[in-house]
Amino acid sequence: xxxxxxxxxxxxxQEGDNSIINCAYSNSASDYFIWYKQESGKGPQFIIDIRxxxxxxxxxxxxxxxxxxxxxxxxxxxxxxxxxxxxxFCAEVYTGRRALTFGSGTRLQVxx
Amino acid sequence: DTxxxxxxxxxxxxxxxxxxxxxxxxxxxxxxxxxxxxxxQGPEFLTYFxxxxxxxxxxxxxxxxxxERPKGSFSTLEIQRTEQGDSAMYLCAGDRGSTEAFFxxxxxxxxx
Numbered sequence: 001x002x003x004x005x006x007x008x009x010x011x012x013x014q015e016g017d018n019s020i021i022n023c024a025y026s027n028s029a030s031d032y033f034i035w036y037k038q039e040s041g042k043g044p045q046f047i048i049d050i051r052x053x054x055x056x057x058x059x060x061x062x063x064x065x066x067x068x069x070x071x072x073x074x075x076x077x078x079x080x081x082x083x084x085x086x087x088x089f090c091a092e093v094y095t096g097r098r099a100l101t102f103g104s105g106t107r108l109q110v111x112x
Numbered sequence: 113d114t115x116x117x118x119x120x121x122x123x124x125x126x127x128x129x130x131x132x133x134x135x136x137x138x139x140x141x142x143x144x145x146x147x148x149x150x151x152x153q154g155p156e157f158l159t160y161f162x163x164x165x166x167x168x169x170x171x172x173x174x175x176x177x178x179x180e181r182p183k184g185s186f187s188t189l190e191i192q193r194t195e196q197g198d199s200a201m202y203l204c205a206g207d208r209g210s211t212e213a214f215f216x217x218x219x220x221x222x223x224x
Contacts (some may be wrong), residue, residue, distance in 0.1 A: 032211050043114070043215030044155065044203050089154045093211060098143060099168065100213065102154025 141206030
């Protein structure tokens with residue numbers, strides 16, 4: 001079946017360092033992979049997406065890498081700031097569907 | 113603020129009671145989704161509307177759950193005969209046909 005999972009439940013980094021959050025997926029028939037950020041008490045917030053036919057996509061301070069050979073997705077955050085502290089979810093959109101399938105999340109803690 | 117509002121933010125109910133939640137998406141959102149999120153987990157898809165048509169329902173959506181989107185604007189999610197296992201955050205999201213879904217802040221349901 002479909003599954004999206006994350007390697008590490010908690011990631012702690014120093015302010016100013018780069019962060020890398022990883023995600024493994026099992027479904028090869030996905031159109032998109034998406035990263036969401038969820039702060040306490042709020043709904044998930046879209047960060048960046050990547051089509052399944054791409055390897056890399058960059059946004060503002062974020063880069064998503066997709067390795068379809070090993071079914072691995074990563075989110076890189078440059079110069080991590082305290083405001084980046086949150087839970088990060090990867091999600092996929094399965095071909096022919098609209099719904100998001102989320103993983104269980106990684107908590108990013110930014111130490112001052 | 114994503115522009116998607118949910119009401120109420122919190123609901124405490126006794127087991128066996130019925131509850132109804134409301135979601136008001138951004139007016140341009142022709143697609144509307146309901147998700148359920150339990151502590152420490154990623155959101156799980158429940159159901160999806162395109163305009164007023166309910167196009168997909170998850171197996172999680174038992175016959176005690178019903179969702180409507182009359183006139184393709186706001187949506188309601190009703191849970192009948194609530195059970196303790198229904199305790200969760202219920203999230204609504206909308207999109208305009210892209211991968212960027214805008215989530216509301218959710219309704220936290222506690223069944224006692």
